Amino acid sequence: xxxxxxxxxxxxxxxxxxxxxxxxxxxxxxxxxxxxxxxxxxxxxxxxxxxxxxxxxxxxxxxxxxxxxxxxxxxxxxxxxxxxxxxxxxxxxxxxxxxxxxxxxxxxxxxxxxxxxxxxxxxxxxxxxxxxxxxxxxxxxxxxxxxxxxxxxxxxxxxxxxxxxxxxxxxxxxxxxxxxxxxxxxxxxxxxxxxxxxxxx
Numbered sequence: 001x002x003x004x005x006x007x008x009x010x011x012x013x014x015x016x017x018x019x020x021x022x023x024x025x026x027x028x029x030x031x032x033x034x035x036x037x038x039x040x041x042x043x044x045x046x047x048x049x050x051x052x053x054x055x056x057x058x059x060x061x062x063x064x065x066x067x068x069x070x071x072x073x074x075x076x077x078x079x080x081x082x083x084x085x086x087x088x089x090x091x092x093x094x095x096x097x098x099x100x101x102x103x104x105x106x107x108x109x110x111x112x113x114x115x116x117x118x119x120x121x122x123x124x125x126x127x128x129x130x131x132x133x134x135x136x137x138x139x140x141x142x143x144x145x146x147x148x149x150x151x152x153x154x155x156x157x158x159x160x161x162x163x164x165x166x167x168x169x170x171x172x173x174x175x176x177x178x179x180x181x182x183x184x185x186x187x188x189x190x191x192x193x194x195x196x197x198x199x200x201x
Contacts, residue, residue, distance in 0.1 A: 026057040026165045029104035031119040034065025039110040048080040049158035064091045101126050106164045111135045124178030129171050131160045145181030146174040
């Protein structure tokens with residue numbers, strides 16, 4: 001169901017709580033089609049809330065979108081005064097996507113509605129912790145795998161982002177938990193056997 005990359009090298013343990021990425025530089029990643037259903041405006045408002053509370057971060061938005069909606073998002077970025085914290089990089093190829101995953105501290109998918117949430121799974125299997133809303137159909141599985149599930153509000157999302165900033169060790173633990181969970185949950189051999197058993201029954 002998803003490409004499972006080779007087992008990646010284990011990330012080094014942070015030297016101490018507060019080592020690793022600082023509050024001044026959390027790298028937040030969004031990967032997906034830029035559309036109203038993805039609730040990107042909520043993510044931008046959460047970034048504004050994080051900045052208002054005195055912290056900083058860099059949000060990378062990767063994915064295609066209609067020109068009028070992209071214009072709306074850029075207008076919102078300007079109104080919120082967060083242009084220096086947001087990068088729109090457009091559609092990315094496989095190599096660029098892998099680079100962005102490798103450079104990210106957390107992936108956020110705050111969709112109103114999501115049939116599956118592939119980018120969440122892609123991030124988790126690579127050891128990147130994730131934050132999502134209950135609009136994602138598999139939010140229960142994501143939560144079981146260590147993903148953080150938030151309410152559909154800028155405050156709730158900002159709180160979760162700030163919590164990720166505060167603890168590099170927690171990010172590392174959630175990343176490891178997510179990678180192990182996805183490899184078991186979506187293991188092709190296990191899924192095959194489940195489907196055969198279902199049909200046989």
